[in-house]
Amino acid sequence: MDFRFEIITEYMPFFLEGMMLTILLSVVGVLVGCILGFFIALGKMSPVLLIRFPFTWYINFLRGTPLLVQLFLFHYAVLPALLGDTTAVTSVIVTLSLNSSAYVAEIFRAGLQSIDKGQSEAAHSLGMNKFQVMRYVLLPQAFKRSIPPLGNEFIVLLKDSSLGAMIAAPELLYWGRAAASQYLRVWEPYLMVALIYLVLTLSLTYLLNYLERRFDVK
Amino acid sequence: MITVKHLKKTFGDLEVLKDINVEIKQKEVVVVIGPSGSGKSTFLRCLNLIESVTDGTVTIDGQEITDKKMDINKLRAEVGMVFQQFNLFPHKTVLQNITLPMITVRKWKKQDAEAKAMELLAKVGLQDKASVYPDSLSGGQKQRVAIARALGMEPKIMLFDEPTSALDPEMVGEVLEVMKQLAKEGMTMVVVTHEMGFAREVGDRVIFMDDGYVVEENEPIALFQNPQHERTKAFLSKVL
Amino acid sequence: MNKWMIGIIATLVIFMLAGCGSSDEGDNGASEGKEPIKVVTEAGFMPFSYLDKGELVGFDIELIDAVLKEAGIEYTIENVGWESMLAAVQNKDADLAIAGITVDDDRKQTYDFSSSYFESTHKVVFREGEAITSGEDIKELKVGVQAGTTGSKAAEKIMGENHPNISKYDSNTLAFMSLQSGDVDAVVTDNIVADEYVNNNPDANVEMITDPETFDSEFYGIMFPKGSELVEQVNTALQTLMENGTYEELYKKWFDADPNMDALQ
Numbered sequence: 001m002d003f004r005f006e007i008i009t010e011y012m013p014f015f016l017e018g019m020m021l022t023i024l025l026s027v028v029g030v031l032v033g034c035i036l037g038f039f040i041a042l043g044k045m046s047p048v049l050l051i052r053f054p055f056t057w058y059i060n061f062l063r064g065t066p067l068l069v070q071l072f073l074f075h076y077a078v079l080p081a082l083l084g085d086t087t088a089v090t091s092v093i094v095t096l097s098l099n100s101s102a103y104v105a106e107i108f109r110a111g112l113q114s115i116d117k118g119q120s121e122a123a124h125s126l127g128m129n130k131f132q133v134m135r136y137v138l139l140p141q142a143f144k145r146s147i148p149p150l151g152n153e154f155i156v157l158l159k160d161s162s163l164g165a166m167i168a169a170p171e172l173l174y175w176g177r178a179a180a181s182q183y184l185r186v187w188e189p190y191l192m193v194a195l196i197y198l199v200l201t202l203s204l205t206y207l208l209n210y211l212e213r214r215f216d217v218k
Numbered sequence: 219m220i221t222v223k224h225l226k227k228t229f230g231d232l233e234v235l236k237d238i239n240v241e242i243k244q245k246e247v248v249v250v251i252g253p254s255g256s257g258k259s260t261f262l263r264c265l266n267l268i269e270s271v272t273d274g275t276v277t278i279d280g281q282e283i284t285d286k287k288m289d290i291n292k293l294r295a296e297v298g299m300v301f302q303q304f305n306l307f308p309h310k311t312v313l314q315n316i317t318l319p320m321i322t323v324r325k326w327k328k329q330d331a332e333a334k335a336m337e338l339l340a341k342v343g344l345q346d347k348a349s350v351y352p353d354s355l356s357g358g359q360k361q362r363v364a365i366a367r368a369l370g371m372e373p374k375i376m377l378f379d380e381p382t383s384a385l386d387p388e389m390v391g392e393v394l395e396v397m398k399q400l401a402k403e404g405m406t407m408v409v410v411t412h413e414m415g416f417a418r419e420v421g422d423r424v425i426f427m428d429d430g431y432v433v434e435e436n437e438p439i440a441l442f443q444n445p446q447h448e449r450t451k452a453f454l455s456k457v458l
Numbered sequence: 459m460n461k462w463m464i465g466i467i468a469t470l471v472i473f474m475l476a477g478c479g480s481s482d483e484g485d486n487g488a489s490e491g492k493e494p495i496k497v498v499t500e501a502g503f504m505p506f507s508y509l510d511k512g513e514l515v516g517f518d519i520e521l522i523d524a525v526l527k528e529a530g531i532e533y534t535i536e537n538v539g540w541e542s543m544l545a546a547v548q549n550k551d552a553d554l555a556i557a558g559i560t561v562d563d564d565r566k567q568t569y570d571f572s573s574s575y576f577e578s579t580h581k582v583v584f585r586e587g588e589a590i591t592s593g594e595d596i597k598e599l600k601v602g603v604q605a606g607t608t609g610s611k612a613a614e615k616i617m618g619e620n621h622p623n624i625s626k627y628d629s630n631t632l633a634f635m636s637l638q639s640g641d642v643d644a645v646v647t648d649n650i651v652a653d654e655y656v657n658n659n660p661d662a663n664v665e666m667i668t669d670p671e672t673f674d675s676e677f678y679g680i681m682f683p684k685g686s687e688l689v690e691q692v693n694t695a696l697q698t699l700m701e702n703g704t705y706e707e708l709y710k711k712w713f714d715a716d717p718n719m720d721a722l723q
Contacts, residue, residue: 004567014620076635085640088625121268122305122364126319126371127295136318140309167632167641168602168625178626181606184565184681186545 018172029096037104062102088169111142151208225274236430249417252427298368306352338366358389494532495553506558517712528695571679581652593672602633602642608676609647
């Protein structure tokens with residue numbers, strides 16, 4: 001079997017451009033997902049059933065339906081209805097943010113609930129109010145425990161951003177497909193794209209390991 | 219100082235406190251003893267509403283804290299509590315453990331809080347541990363920090379929930395020493411403990427609880443040497 | 459940078475070796491001679507090759523059946539999907555592929571193709587009211603296409619290869635949906651596909667134009683591994699079908715029109 005490096009060379013500028021968009025989609029998706037996810041976690045832990053209910057179903061829907069379907073739904077129905085029109089990049093960012101917020105919410109919830117009850121009891125016994133207990137005692141500990149599962153979620157999100165290719169968001173896989181269809185060759189573009197994803201996820205892994213150590217210094 | 223009337227507490231179907239009536243005076247050191255499951259810890263936790271009260275009233279310093287309109291956080295700042303499991307904040311240094319509530323609740327300036335915290339650490343003999351994290355402390359040291367943390371709020375009353383039960387035997391002494399010192403200074407204290415020696419030496423009064431009731435209360439010597447009830451006798455014969 | 463290149467090459471070589479292992483088997487199987495040949499397709503391209511209630515049907519499917527019968531070759535056919543189809547033919551795991559594949563020079567570097575069996579022209583589909591009268595008018599617009607189709611190539615010929623205003627969708631359906639939602643201003647696609655869409659969506663408020671001067675015709679061919687001995691046989695059989703009227707019959711059945719036989723010669 002021959003291997004045509006010149007296809008990779010030809011498409012390299014596009015792959016790099018696509019990689020930049022992939023990074024942008026993932027970073028924005030992760031950040032928005034984390035902020036939303038935090039509030040959704042709080043909502044889902046509410047003792048009031050009526051408040052808890054919509055959050056529970058928000059999470060159920062976003063975790064229980066295929067991401068691709070969500071992407072189509074947001075790109076072709078929800079966002080056009082809300083904003084008038086949308087671009088593929090906007091739709092991917094919105095879909096990834098909402099989807100990851102559901103997973104992040106569950107990670108935060110698990111993190112918060114894993115903190116020993118004695119911690120909040122001690123804080124309350126010192127006169128701290130609910131907000132202070134959350135802010136100074138529970139969150140810092142829960143966040144530290146959430147870093148490993150959050151790291152997993154980020155890596156999944158990075159790869160999930162490739163679904164953007166379906167609606168022609170020109171990210172990394174989009175250019176892989178473009179190269180593949182020009183030459184009708186699968187291996188050269190897809191292996192190259194896979195390699196770039198691997199480089200991205202490995203970098204992310206190292207970054208997360210570093211963060212984990214930073215937060216563990218005591 | 220503390221007046222408890224007809225206090226009841228249920229968990230679901232389980233009645234843990236049935237009808238508690240207790241009066242605690244200022245500067246008094248009251249030791250609560252009793253078999254496990256007697257409700258003594260729950261009773262203590264009702265005194266600062268860490269445990270919600272099902273029925274009855276608790277009045278502290280003339281204020282009925284079981285009143286729904288009561289600012290519960292303000293009350294808790296006045297009542298210090300020390301737990302069996304220490305419950306130090308693992309992500310904060312020893313010093314930060316003590317200053318955190320002073321700064322957030324009492325709104326003290328950081329420098330003032332730190333100066334006060336160092337004073338308290340000196341008092342419990344741990345000033346050299348100010349900058350370490352709780353993980354590197356022994357059980358006895360942790361509990362002394364926890365006491366210092368509670369004292370930082372300058373409470374009127376200190377509650378101790380089995381403060382030495384989780385400690386290795388050789389560390390019990392150092393914690394009891396701090397508590398004795400506190401009692402000597404005139405702190406009002408309610409102590410749930412199995413340390414009968416401490417009860418005898420420091421306690422002004424001992425309350426024996428069983429099955430959700432206060433069965434008997436008296437001065438330590440009288441209660442230990444001359445218990446009136448069969449259940450008190452049975453319990454004391456096992457622990458003394 | 460050097461370290462990177464070494465890493466990349468090492469990784470790719472590993473994958474290539476893995477690929478070669480499987481391709482040897484395919485060679486042996488094909489050289490036995492008597493066994494039926496293996497035809498692969500992608501059933502995602504109406505009306506050439508698609509699934510009707512799970513059944514593989516279409517112009518391509520009936521054409522390849524007629525061609526191989528004419529040539530006296532036994533065959534099996536399987537819908538394997540686009541990427542697998544390419545990989546199978548490239549690795550010689552399959553003997554030929556038919557799925558409305560456009561022949562061009564880039565692709566001839568890797569595969570052999572039969573003579574043309576279908577002429578594809580293009581249409582521009584756009585929302586009513588857009589001022590488009592010729593193919594050139596799309597130059598300044600946002601254009602949607604299906605990745606890897608002749609429509610995609612046609613748009614790139616006008617606007618430039620991989621132009622940022624060209625969005626390559628996973629399917630024509632998604633390209634048309636994006637036209638509706640305003641994501642793109644126009645869709646360039648095969649005339650057959652465009653007609654099908656407009657007929658099936660009378661409420662879509664779209665118009666379409668053809669422009670033979672701007673859009674060159676593209677031709678579909680049957681795809682073989684490089685150096686395949688079957689090309690000759692298939693070409694001969696295809697020629698026979700075109701001469702004896704069988705091809706025309708199939709064309710009429712599927713496209714309801716007469717083929718331009720001159721273009722296919």
